[in-house]
Amino acid sequence: MPDTPATTSVTDYEVLVVGAGFSGLYLLHRLRAEGHRVHVVEQAPEVGGTWYWNRYPGARCDVESVDYSYSWDNDLQQEWDWTEKYPAQGDILAYLKHVADRFDLRKDIDFDTTLTGAEWDESQGLWTATAADGRVYRARYLLMAVGCLSVPKDIDLPGFDNFEGRVLRTYDWPEGEHLTGQRVGVVGTGSTGAQVIPALAETVGDLTVVQRTPNFVIPTRNRPLHDGELEGIKADYPDRRVRNRTHAAGVFRNDNPKNAFEVDAEERRSTFQERWEGGGINFLGSFADLMFDQAANDAVAEFVHTKIDEIVDDPETAGSLKPKSYPLGAKRPVVATDYYETYNRDNVHLVDVKKRPLDTFTEKGFRLADGTEYELDTMVLATGFDAFTGPFTKMDIRGTEGRSLAETWNRDGAKTHLGLGTAGFPNMIIVASVGSPSVLANMVTAIEQHVEWISRLLDTMREEGYTTIEAQEPAQEAWVQTVEDVAAMTLWPNGDSGSWYRGANIDGKVQIFMPYAAGIVEYGNAIDKSAANNYEGFTLS
Ligand code: NA7
Secondary structure, X not given: OOOOOOOOOEEEEEEEEEOOOHHHHHHHHHHHHOOOOEEEEOOOOOOOOHHHHOOOOOOEOOOOOOOOOOOOOHHHHHHOOOOEOOOEHHHHHHHHHHHHHHOOOHHHEEOOOOEEEEEEEOOOOEXXXXXXXXXXXXXXXXXXXXXXXXXXXXXXXXXXXHOOOEEEEHXXXXXXXXXXXXXXXXXXXXXXXXXXXXXXXXOOOEEXXXXXXXXXXXXXXXXXXXXXXXXXXXXXXXXXXXXXXXXXXXXXXXXXXXXXXXXXXXXXXXXXXXXXXXXXXXXHHOOOOOOOOHHHHHHHHHHHHHHHHHXXXXXXXXXXXOOOOOOOOOXXXXXXXXXXXXXXXXOEEEEEOOOOOEEEEXXXXXXXXXXXXXXXXXEEEOOOEOOOOHHHHXXXXXXXXXXXXXXXHHHHOOOOEOOOEOOOOOOEEEOOOOOOOHHHOOHHHHHHHXXXXXXXXXXXXXXXXXXXXXXXXXXXXXXXXXXXXXXXXXXXXXXOOOOHHHOOOOOOOOOOOOOOOOHHHHHHHHHHHHHHOOOXXXXXX
16 A cells, blocks of 8 residues: 555545445435445546546447436436436436435545555454545445446557557547547447447548457437326336336346247247337347347347348448357347448448458557558547456455455456455445446446445444454355356357456456346345345354
């Protein structure tokens, strides 16, 4: 940990929350209301977390607005007016700012505060956390509300330092930048790339897309909410929230209970077609076995391939855009607007570096192994994240006997018990990240589930006089195995998807399936059972 300047004061809290996104704001509101002394530190100058930083053109959530919002205050949900079916980044940020103001949260948040380390003091049962500017915070509980996709992947492009043009990364895009008229390159065709590419194609002069692995891209079909639609949803909100909480995905999906080969080819095609026209993640609910049966998955993959052929004019480009080496869903399915259509524009060019390998970046752009040179003014990197573990391992977190979390996770993989705690790091509680449904569910529902569990835990500890909670190693090993076993029942681990779900997007990262794939209902049962059995799998003392 860095030295503490002599002038820096130490501030004591009961609970220190790291991060002021959806998780941190609800933790602050709820725990404060329950009489805990809680404080939040946030590296950005504003609330919002992921939705503060990711302000690139086209950034939008693929969960519907009315569901990607807090359910814990009826007045809040009645007074807030969403305007579109799927919320743009700016709308979500405006909502979170409103929440911060409405519930007077800002007074308990230190903005522009990046924690560099946190150390567990065993004798006192306290965490001491240090910020980059030397401020020190002491707290009994350290709640890590740091998000799953908040640390970008390091740049691993050959010769990238040679490039003398401008470099922009989607995760901290300068507000209002549209690169109008420029020659722009984009690396990355995941969820971010598939949103930023069509948006930039509208404003830049020329757009060159560098694609390594194609994704299955489902049309969003975003639209304004119709007259009266929001009022109907508001009237139904109590029931709607219950439906969301009783669906594995944390958001109600009208899933087809039939398997793909229970029906004939015509019904299969018309079902896919109907869901494709409806748009969004509901497409995955076309048949019950898409993520379990390879043949069913092949059928849906083939349907998407047909769509690509129908939409994309140039057959070679269409061929490059078709994912063939992994099941649909093994990489996070991408939902975007006009993605395939964008490749019909004269100013957009796809460079498939699996077919035509990239040699190196140059001063002016990049060169392929076949000698073709590309000259660009700006390179946009949409190359993904050091998902789940990045925000933990970039801090110097020290648990019992000085053990380092970064060393432990970099060596053994990110292991947790129930996605809430990790052995050797007492009173450090993880919110909606590794080991829990998190990104495989509606994040907001998953966050609320965690915040409620944590609030119950802290109440119990206060009432019963406990001061520390720590995950037990055997329980943790068993949970890691459960998470792997559940993933292995699906097609998620199949193919060469290189998915960040298991850390495969980063060279050398220990591969372990990180989100819990059985959904929030099963998961809720597991964490509630632990709580009911005196926090089974954890040691309270
Ligand atoms: P993703 O889904 O990890 O996508 C990153 C993209 O960047 C993907 O297409 C990668 O290709 C590509 N990439 C990364 N490194 C390279 C190199 N070195 N060369 C070529 N291409 C590269 O991140 P996103 O930000 O799009 O999405 C993250 C989540 O945010 C998303 O799932 C939603 O939950 C929201 P690859 O597939 O590795 O070949």
